[in-house]
Amino acid sequence: MPANGSHNGVSLVHHHPDYYLKDGNITFLVDGTLFRVHKHFFERESQFFAEEFAKAPQKGTSDSSAYRLYNVTIADFSKFLWVWYSPSYRRERKDKDHWLTILQLSTNWQFPDMKKLAVDELQKLDIEPVEKIVTYDRYNIDRSLLLPAFKLLCKRASRMSAEEGEQLKMPIVLGIHEARERAIRSAAESGCLSPTSADADDEELERILNDVFTLNSHATNRQGLQSQVTPNPVPIIKTPKPNLNGTANGNGSSAPGSVSRGFPSETVVGLIEIVYPE
Incomplete structure (x- = not known):
């Protein structure tokens, strides 16, 4: 043909x-x-x-x-x-790419219930924190769902790479840096010698992240930097x-x-x- x-x-x-x-x-x-x-x-x-x-x-x-x-x-x-x-x-196990496809199409074609289903299924999967943050910002998904991903980035021993920083955009990179520094100070104030951000109490780290990224109100963070979300055409x-x-x-x-x-x-x-x- x-x-x-x-x-x-x-x-x-x-x-x-x-x-x-x-x-x-x-x-x-x-x-x-x-x-x-x-x-x-x-x-x-x-x-x-x-x-x-x-x-x-x-x-x-x-x-x-x-x-x-x-x-x-x-x-x-x-x-x-x-x-x-x-x-x-609901009984079939589909991979991340499968649900990302459904998320993209449901967003572009304005299917809110389908989009919610895709998000619910993605929440069950193990997704690298940087990829998850980038994806949820791209599709304007409730940022409070990203608390575990932000915690992983704050607690890991290594800092973000240049490539990860480019993916996340500057406002989020600055927010992660601030949260790590505040977590280190909190651990030091609790008596930890040679503290790292991983030594901070979980509840305190969550409080810091909620403050830095205003996760509960979905508003701009306290530096006045908005989430870099591009509206879907x-x-x-x-x-x-x-x-x-x-x-x-x-x-x-x-x-x-x-x-x-x-x-x-x-x-x-x-x-x-x-x-x-x-």
């Missing part, structure tokens, strides 16, 4: 082997693969999708009018749908422009074992594209 995903004026697409459901009533197209699932989940849990469906009620009702999703892979969209369609998901829906050969933008890659299906390229032009602003 040609690289552009078309053959003799026909754009080839594939049904996803697991998520093209006979009783589904909304169709999405991701990288040349069709997903047919239940509209109810998207309308109920995402204000963004509910509003978009209301604007174009006939979109997604058939393969030829499918909503086309960009900036998401077949594998990642499958992980997202897995939460709804796996009856045993709100998706924009637009109609994709056809390529010179008459097919819509996007490649024709598909999941192994999927069923091929073709339809005339002029029907593809009506698909909806979801993109994110830079």
Whole structure:
């Protein structure tokens, strides 16, 4: 098949082997693969999708009018749908990357309950403290959940590396440095000889971290430095422009074992594209 995903004026697409459901009533197209699932989940849990469906009620009702999703892979969209369609998901052990994918998509597409689930599952996993702090700040997650990660950084013998400092950004680096210094002073005042930050009492260290990072109020710390959180872009829906050969933008890659299906390229032009602003 040609690289552009078309053959003799026909754009080839594939049904996803697991998520093209006979009783589904909304169709999405991701990288040349069709997903047919239940509209109810998207309308109920995402204000963004509910509003978009209301604007174009006939979109997604058939393969030829499918909503086309960009900036998401077949594998990642499958992980997202897995939460709804796996009856045993609460008993299945999934790794960190699996839940990070769900966290990213649920944030971008405004699924608050799905985002909360992803955070709850990430809380159960052993994640390096620097990575956890960076991730939770990126997705604007309750910073009080980071208290154990901040404690680990304060108590460990080695200071942060330059690479870790670049990941965390200056306000957090300064906060960790201040907390370590205050923990050392607290340990010294308690009578510890040659104290380190690891010698501070756990409750006292938690009090220091709550003070430095205002974990309980989720506000700016006492130095007036705010958490470096970049707001997630709100998706924009637009109609994709056809390529010179008459097919819509996007490649024709598909999941192994999927069923091929073709339809005339002029029907593809009506698909909806979801993109994110830079």
